[in-house]
Amino acid sequence: MTASTSRDPVRGLSNRLFLRISGRRLRAYSVVRHTGARTGREYRNPVSAYPRGDGFVIPVLYGRESRWVQNALATGGLTLRTRNRDHRLERPELIGAAQALAAFPRWQRAMLTARHIEDYLYARQV
Numbered sequence: 001m002t003a004s005t006s007r008d009p010v011r012g013l014s015n016r017l018f019l020r021i022s023g024r025r026l027r028a029y030s031v032v033r034h035t036g037a038r039t040g041r042e043y044r045n046p047v048s049a050y051p052r053g054d055g056f057v058i059p060v061l062y063g064r065e066s067r068w069v070q071n072a073l074a075t076g077g078l079t080l081r082t083r084n085r086d087h088r089l090e091r092p093e094l095i096g097a098a099q100a101l102a103a104f105p106r107w108q109r110a111m112l113t114a115r116h117i118e119d120y121l122y123a124r125q126v
Helices: 010-019 067-075 097-103 107-116
Strands: 030-035 041-048 050-052 055-059 077-082 085-096 119-125
Touching: 030 067, 041 067, 050 097, 055 077, 055 085, 055 097, 067 077, 067 085, 067 119, 077 119, 085 097, 097 107, 097 119
Parallel strands: none
Antiparallel strands: 030 041, 030 077, 050 055, 055 119, 077 085, 085 119
16 A cells, blocks of 8 residues: 555545444445554454355455555454454455455446456455
């Protein structure tokens, strides 16, 4: 992530708003909790996550250099809050759209394809 994207006030505002509604009933609004690889501090990010096999798939909307992605890969795990439940996930890996899109509902597949999202994080339940 570049310095300009990490300080984007619009993204910061939208993240705060989505964090208020995420993790509840709608799976399209989930929350990732991850630990900073260098700081050891816990962070939260709103995401969209859907089950696939023994884990979950999460679109990487802002690139594989996003802090939450890098922290999950570096620490080997994260916690996903979706549909009022916490899921401890491990062994995260980046996968391509061909593997990931089947996990998403048709409307969301169309949106992700239109936005040219190529990277997805897949992690297995502990």
